[in-house]
Amino acid sequence: MASDFVRNLIADRLGGKKFDDNTCEYKFTKIKREKEEALIRNPNMEFIDMGVGEPDAMADEGVVRVLSYEAKKWSNRGYSDNGIQEFKDTAVEYLKKVYKVENIDSNDEINHTIGAKPALAMIAQVFINPGDIMLMTIPGYFVTATYAEWLGGKVHKLPLHKENNFLPDLDKIPKGIVKKAKLLYLNYPNNPTGAVATKEFFTKVVVFAKKNNIAIVHDAAYGVLVYDGETPLSFLSVPGAKDVGVEIHTLSKAFNMTGWRIGFIAGNKDIIKAFRIIKDNNDSGQFKPIQYAGQYAMEHPEITENTIAKYSRRLDMLVSTLKGLGFKVEKPKGSFYLYVKIPRAIPHLRVFKTASEFAEYLITQKGIVTIPWDEAGHYVRFSVTFLAYGEKEERHIMEEIYNRLKNVKFSF
Ligand SMILES: Cc1ncc(COP(=O)(O)O)c(C=O)c1O
Structure with missing residues (x-):
């Protein structure tokens, strides 16, 4: 044929x-x-x-209203590239209010993303050379790992078991793997186990990252969806986290906005700088009215x-x-x-x-x-x-x- x-x-x-x-x-x-x-x-x-x-x-009525209002403005019609400053400012405030994360600079430690999924794909592009190892917990959300493999990297899997509250046992990773690993992907609250992390665990992760020169990517897609007295926990709330990694947030789950495609990445300045270059070569930014609507959502965490x-x-x-x-x-x-x-x-x-x-x-x-x-x-x-x-x-x-x-x- x-x-x-x-x-x-x-x-x-x-x-x-x-x-x-x-x-x-x-x-x-x-x-x-x-x-x-x-x-x-x-x-x-x-x-x-x-x-x-x-x-x-559906998304909240107020969010829909902002989208509709902003979409009518000529000034909002074009590419947004790496995003509008107002969205980043609001995201920084959101991290403060909801997660008690105090120290993110809205100029160079945060960037909007078209949801979490593309950000997870791009983060592999930031780090992985052929032959590099990334660590990921399994079962888990495979996007970064899939990309790492596509880029010629290797994925070492860390099994999550109930006996360890579905947290990975970092001490059990073979020394040779730890030595070669560049990136650790974590996700809490976890898909699919529903487990949450603890401050102690995240503190241990920071120590592990510094000791072994491994960057951390924490996927907080379900960050605020916690129950029965549990409070939302950000990796970035742990001292030293910003020295070793980034956290990815999305409005998909918390604000019923899966189709809207809006989120952000925050944390280490160098990672964010590299991420922006990768992102600039993958997309031209989310439609500004969606960023404004996302801003409204984050200003109303009570939604x-x-x-x-x-x-x-x-x-x-x-x-x-x-x-x-x-x-x-x-x-x-x-x-x-x-x-x-x-x-x-x-x-x-x-x-x-x-x-x-x-x-x-x-x-x-x-x-x-x-x-x-x-x-x-x-x-x-x-x-x-x-x-x-x-x-x-x-x-x-x-x-x-x-x-x-x-x-x-x-x-x-
Ligand atoms: C762990 C995890 N991260 C990221 C995502 C994707 O989120 P988004 O809709 O922002 O791309 C999902 C969606 O199911 C998820 O389960």
């Missing part, structure tokens, strides 16, 4: 000549596709989607309060529903995820060797969408961002889950 040669030109990082066999399909896209296929097979099945972590609510109350309530409901079905689960301290160990089997019927098998069973047999994680133990992740209007509908969904699973005799 005339166009076949094009396929042969695809880069090796995407599979080269073998490209097209879905091996590098993004994990969540794959789940979405599996769900669509299951829907075609069972058109009458009503799916309960606890898969992709995307808030079910998040209702969202936190909603997720907390839903997590309580889900925990008690799953407990009633025999699962051993605990409410997480943060994020909107419940990380659930899979059952071993349905005796005499089937065995679940992996979380992928269990997740597929839940989708195809029970119409319940979860995300499987097999990287450090076998777990599925339920996200409480499922679509429901109010407590009554949420209860209905919980009853539905209970009814669909109550007659299945899982062994754990």
Whole structure:
């Protein structure tokens, strides 16, 4: 075929000549596709989607109003390059107010980003040369690691286990790896485990980074989504953090603004300087009215309060529903995820060797969408961002889950 040669030109990082066999399909896209296929097979099945972590609510009315107002101004029409100063000033104030981070300079220690995801891709471009090692916790959000590999780097994985409160054991990393590592990616509150970090842990991270010359990237995507008396914790609030790393924030989760694509990166001056150069060569900045709307959101952190109350309530409901079905689960301290160990089997019927098998069973047999994680133990992740209007509908969904699973005799 005339166009076949094009396929042969695809880069090796995407599979080269073998490209097209879905091996590098993004994990969540794959789940979405599996769900669509299951829907075609069972058109009458009503799916309960606890898969992709995307808030079910709209952005606050005030945020929408600012966007609409600012979008009408001629002065806001163009490229924003590395962003408007007002957004950075507000982000610095937000860090102070919400996280008690006092010492970020709004000129050269912060930059807006088009959400967290591209920032995580760019941070790999800041650090990784071929052969360099980056450390990342698993299970986890793979964007920086994927990019590091694409750039010829290597990823050393640090497993997160319940016994260590889903924090990595930095003392267990082989010395040879520590010596060669350049970058450590952390994410707390953690996706998918829901664990939060502690000041002691972050202090240890700073010591580790200084001792071993390793830069830290902390992904605070779920920063404010914490429950039951837990307070939001920033890596930058720990003394010395700014000497060794940066933190990435996004308005996606805290302000129901996933599609808006706005966030920021803050911390070490040199990293921010390098990041700006990379960013300038990747994008031309977020639309200014979106930055102004984001500014409004950060000036109203109370917007998040209702969202936190909603997720907390839903997590309580889900925990008690799953407990009633025999699962051993605990409410997480943060994020909107419940990380659930899979059952071993349905005796005499089937065995679940992996979380992928269990997740597929839940989708195809029970119409319940979860995300499987097999990287450090076998777990599925339920996200409480499922679509429901109010407590009554949420209860209905919980009853539905209970009814669909109550007659299945899982062994754990
Ligand atoms: C840990 C983590 N970081 C970053 C992101 C991406 O956030 P954004 O919407 O700002 O790109 C996600 C989204 O699911 C996430 O789970």
